[in-house]
Amino acid sequence: DARVTQTPRHKVTEMGQEVTMRCQPILGHNTVFWYRQTMMQGLELLAYFRNRAPLDDSGMPKDRFSAEMPDATLATLKIQPSEPRDSAVYFCASGLVLDTFPGEAFFGQGTRLTVV
Amino acid sequence: SQQGEEDPQALSIQEGENATMNCSYKTSINNLQWYRQNSGRGLVHLILIRSNEREKHSGRLRVTLDTSKKSSSLLITASRAADTASYFCATPPDTGRRALTFGSGTRLQVQP
Structure with missing residues (x-):
C-alpha cells in the first residue's frame, strides 16, 4: 500500500533547539501539504508545494519556520528556534491536484512535537 | 482561516443508530x-462530493451537499463501535486555491 511516511513520530526537545520533521510523499502525487493540529486551533494549513515548488506558506510563522522539498521523495519542515507554543502534531499529506481542483489528500501518521 | 465548521462538536450514540454530522462553509467551492481521524492517527479520506452533485453514497456513508445553503451533511447508518472517531469536512478556502482547509470536527462516540 502506498502511504505517506513521516519521521520522527515523536519528538521532545528543549526550547531554542532546531527541529526538523521529514515526510516522504506518495510517488506520483504532485502536491505536498503541511498541517499542524492542536486542541485550540484545530487543523491549520501551514504550507504546500506543487511539483516541489512552494505555492503558499502564508500559514507559517516566517521567522522560525521553513519548509522545503529538496526532491520528489522528501519534504521537510524545520523550526528554528523552537518554542513551547510550537508543541502540536504536525501532519504531512500528499495528493494529486489538477488545475484548481484539490482531490483526495493522503495523510501521514504525524509527528507529535513537544517543546519543553 | 477555517472554511468549514462542523456541527455538533460532539455526538454520542448507541451501536446500530444513525449518526448525522453537518458542515457549513463560507465561500464557493468546487x-x-x-475525513475521519481515529485518536492519535492521521486523517483518512472518506468521500468527495463535487459542487454539481447533491448526494453521494459510499457503503454506510451518505453525503449531501446544498450549495445554495453552503452546507453539507454526513450520515453514517447502522453505526458500529469502530466508527468512533473525529469527522472533519474539508474545502478549498478560496476559489482557485489548491489546498484544503478543515473544520474543527465532530467527535463521534459509538457506545457498544
Missing part, C-alpha cells in the same frame, strides 16, 4: 470532502 468540491467538499469528509
